[in-house]
Amino acid sequence: MMLLLDSGNSRLKVALVCQDAAGVWQYAAEPVALTHDAVETELPTWVAERLAERLAEPSPAGLAAHVATQATASLALTGSLQGAIGVNVAGPQAAERIARALLPCGIGSIDWQIPGDATLGLRNGYRVPTQLGSDRWMGLVGIWTSVDVQTAPASGQQPRQLVNFGTATTVDTISPDGVFVGGLIVPGWNLMRDALAQRTAQLPTAAGSVLDFPADTHDAITSGSAAAQAGAVLRQWMIARARFGAPPALYITGGASDAVIAEIAQLLALTGVLVPLHRVAHPVLDGLRAVLRQRANHAIGA
Numbered sequence: 651m652m653l654l655l656d657s658g659n660s661r662l663k664v665a666l667v668c669q670d671a672a673g674v675w676q677y678a679a680e681p682v683a684l685t686h687d688a689v690e691t692e693l694p695t696w697v698a699e700r701l702a703e704r705l706a707e708p709s710p711a712g713l714a715a716h717v718a719t720q721a722t723a724s725l726a727l728t729g730s731l732q733g734a735i736g737v738n739v740a741g742p743q744a745a746e747r748i749a750r751a752l753l754p755c756g757i758g759s760i761d762w763q764i765p766g767d768a769t770l771g772l773r774n775g776y777r778v779p780t781q782l783g784s785d786r787w788m789g790l791v792g793i794w795t796s797v798d799v800q801t802a803p804a805s806g807q808q809p810r811q812l813v814n815f816g817t818a819t820t821v822d823t824i825s826p827d828g829v830f831v832g833g834l835i836v837p838g839w840n841l842m843r844d845a846l847a848q849r850t851a852q853l854p855t856a857a858g859s860v861l862d863f864p865a866d867t868h869d870a871i872t873s874g875s876a877a878a879q880a881g882a883v884l885r886q887w888m889i890a891r892a893r894f895g896a897p898p899a900l901y902i903t904g905g906a907s908d909a910v911i912a913e914i915a916q917l918l919a920l921t922g923v924l925v926p927l928h929r930v931a932h933p934v935l936d937g938l939r940a941v942l943r944q945r946a947n948h949a950i951g952a
C-alpha cells in the first residue's frame with residue numbers, strides 16, 4: 651500500500667492506495683481532507699485506522715491510538731505501507747509537519763513530486779516548468795490519464811480544461827495534442843470575499859446569494875465573487891475554443907466548487923453551446939496514482 655498526499659494551501663488531501671491484479675493503484679479508502687493544524691493529531695490516526703481496516707486487524711481504534719501516541723506503529727501496520735508520494739504547495743513548514751506526523755507510521759521520507767518537462771505523455775508548456783505549482787501539474791496529469799475521466803472523456807480533437815476552486819482558483823488548458831499551454835491563477839472564492847472584508851472600511855464577510863442584479867451588500871459581494879470566478883473560467887473556455895477550433899471539455903474540482911458551479915453553468919448556457927461540466931473528485935491524487943503505475947511498469951520493463 652502507498653500513501654498519496656496533496657498538500658494545498660488550505661487542506662491536506664490524503665489517500666491510501668493498493669495495486670489490483672491489473673497493476674492499477676486503486677483507492678483503498680475514501681480520501682480525506684485535513685486542515686494543516688490537524689495534521690499532527692489526525693493524520694497518523696487516519697492512516698492507522700485505514701491500514702488496520704485493510705489488514706482486518708482487531709480493534710482498529712486501539713491501534714490508531716497506539717500509532718498516534720507511540721514512536722513506532724505495530725510492525726504489521728508499518729510493514730504494509732510501502733511509502734508516500736505527494737505534492738506540496740503549502741510551503742516547507744507544512745511539508746515538515748506532514749513528515750513528522752508520518753514518522754510513527756513508518757514513513758521515513760516523502761517523495762515530493764516537482765513538475766518537469768513531461769509526464770506520461772503530457773508536455774509542460776510553462777516557461778520554467780518547475781515554477782508551475784506541483785498540484786496544478788499533478789491535477790493535469792490526473793485528467794490526462796485517469797480511468798475515472800474516461801467515463802466522461804474528451805474526444806481526441808478536444809482541448810481539456812481543469813478548473814480547481816481551491817484556496818486560489820486555477821484554470822488550466824491542455825491542447826488536443828497533449829500540451830499544457832498555460833492557465834490562470836485567480837484569488838479563490840473565499841480569498842476574494844475575505845479580501846473585501848479585510849481591506850475595506852464598510853464591507854462585511856458576505857453571506858449572500860448569487861443573483862443577476864443584487865440589491866444589497868451581501869448579495870452584491872457574493873454575486874460579484876461568483877461572477878469573477880465564473881468569468882475567468884468562461885474567458886479561458888472561449889479563448890481555447892477559438893484557438894483549437896473545438897469546445898474544451900471542462901473538469902471542475904476543489905473545495906469551493908459548490909459555491910460557483912451553478913454560475914459557470916449559467917454563463918456557459920448563455921453561449922448557446924451545451925457544455926457538460928465534469929466534476930472530478932481527486933484529480934491530483936489520480937495523477938499521483940498514474941505516476942505510481944508508470945513506475946511499476948518501468949520496474950517490470952513494460
Ligand SMILES: Nc1ncnc2c1ncn2[C@@H]1O[C@H](COP(=O)(O)OP(=O)(O)O)[C@@H](O)[C@H]1O
Binds near residue numbers: 662903909
Ligand atoms: N462548502 C464550501 N463552500 C465554499 N468553500 C468551501 C467549502 N468547503 C471548502 N471550501 C473552501 O475551499 C478551499 C479549500 O479547498 P481545497 O480544494 O482543499 O484547497 P487547497 O487545495 O488550496 O487546500 C478553502 O478556500 C475553503 O474555504
Ligand SMILES: CC(C)(COP(=O)(O)O)[C@@H](O)C(=O)NCCC(=O)O
Binds near residue numbers: 659814816835
Ligand atoms: C496557484 C497555487 C497557489 C494554487 O494552490 P492551491 O489553491 O491549490 O492551494 C499553487 O499551485 C502555487 O503555489 N503555484 C505556484 C505558482 C504557479 O503555479 O505558477
